[in-house]
Amino acid sequence: MSAMSSATQSTTPSAVQSATRSTGLSQPYVYFVPLNGTLSSADYEAGLALGWLTDDEVAKVSRYRSVSARNNGLQVRLGLRAVLSLHSELKPNEWRFSYGAKGKPALTPDLLAKTGLHFNLSHSGEWLMVGILIASNAEQKNEPTSEDASNEWVCRPQQAICFGVDIERERSSTDIVPILNHYFTEAETNTLLQLPEELQRQRFFDLWSVKESYIKARGLGLALSLKSFSVDFSRSQQCHIPLQLIDNGSKPIELHKLVKLKFTDSKEPAASDFSWQTVMGRLDEEYRFAVTLGLASSAASTLATEPYSIYNTLSCTQLSLDDLLNVYKES
Template sequence: MALKAVQQVDLWVCPLVDLNQKTNRLNKLQSWLSDDELSKVSRYRQPHAQLTALYVRCILRAILSRYSPIQPQQWAFEYGKKGKPRLSTLQREQTGLNFNLSHSKDYLLIALLKSDDESMMLGADIEHARENTDIHSIMNHYFSSQEIDDLKALNRSEQRGRFFDLWALKESYIKATGQGLATSLKSFAFDFSSSVANAHPLTPACVGGYATNVNILKDIGIHFIKTPLEENTTVTMNNHHLSCWQSFLGYLNRDYRFAVTVGGCDKPIVLKLQTFSQLSLPNFE
């Protein structure tokens, strides 16, 4: 019996702690960036934020070069109407690469898929669960009524974790569409009732910052809800069939979770997790 075709998404987990600040290294990394990128890095007021922004952009370039003979400094980017980054049209056609990235405190997450289908949408988000976040005021403003009811049905000790689960999933969806917060977060909802958990190994296996195996939920349902403005129209939310969307939720550790959403794909999605650290960048000393 023939094996069913699948679409692989590579997830790169990249720690951003104790970043090398030697002048030679920073000068070389800066030489990889375009004038526009250098300008964006310089807009951060705090030196640590500038350093992180520099490494985020250079790690992305280094990882992309693992999939193509294009050198890190040669990658060119464009931006959607709401600011979503993507490869230039020429490089997208040359490589078939689609990516999305997210940064939260100590980690960068880069999701990458390779496909000739340019209609596929990819979104990724990583979240740090903060103890001081007022989850109830936020969820009442941004979550659907069903999501709120499901969350309140949990034990109080579990509610904060589920809040950040939903927030990561919602961020991954609006990043996949490229619409950002122009899409109401109440206009779609996630359902965990049919979700399945599996352990995924990190390649190469790492210790310390995160486990060698990452627990990932798949088969998370997504439901589109008509907003009040749409109630008297025949417009279907995003004109997408539910089967075209697949979402995943993973946990690096107690404090960090991530979500990945892929749209426009009629094949089962499989995830491959890998790690990339600053030590994997070229030695410029």
């Protein structure tokens, strides 16, 4: 087996399932997979030939007019399936997905009940980010069933978990002022503009990544007003955590914990019925990421028998798509 075997020993299905049984909720796992922007036609066809994608997925990927978009679409789908299989006995071709009203992907209800696995993904520029969280099956009533799949996908009280991730590439060409005025709260805008000018763009993308991770956790996309909540970094703490690498080494990456979400309307169900945690990190100088988790107040005590903190348990790993594919080619 390839170098992936040693790099993924800590995230084998048995290890994850053991942790989940004892606490009801696993640590959050985040994977960063670099995307190849110059994928050859032969590699593209080889990716399809694996047979992992459904006919619908193949059709969606093939409809992209841009070669780069088509290549990214294929790599994202292959990468997601390979990462999910690191946490399950299911093979990459066995995963099936359902989609919320605003397009948020999730496992089909039967696979969610079988695996307890929640995921979210994001891609920007040259990176795919996949976040995974596993809950005990006894607490599962999170994703829409066939009866309510057509309804708005929101965090309802009977849902135990809302989970979202986002990765953003900092772009020097982005005119941030109009976006601030349109999407950011007055408190966020005022705080950002008080920073030295050279730090304002950096903080803009920090805020944007957290906001995106929250609305992705909610499953509403931009149908949810970005001014309905604000992100507060005033009491955040900067630290460093290891990013595990394929060669079994690691490198430190910057993480900001104790980032707070504040809601414009305190009576809004997401504010009153859920407790929220979020972290923001920097993969490098160009890319930052965020992870947001909402636990229903009614289920928090059964999901986690001890105080649960994504700040202290977040696991980050960088894996290449080639190594992910080789694991399943050789198995």
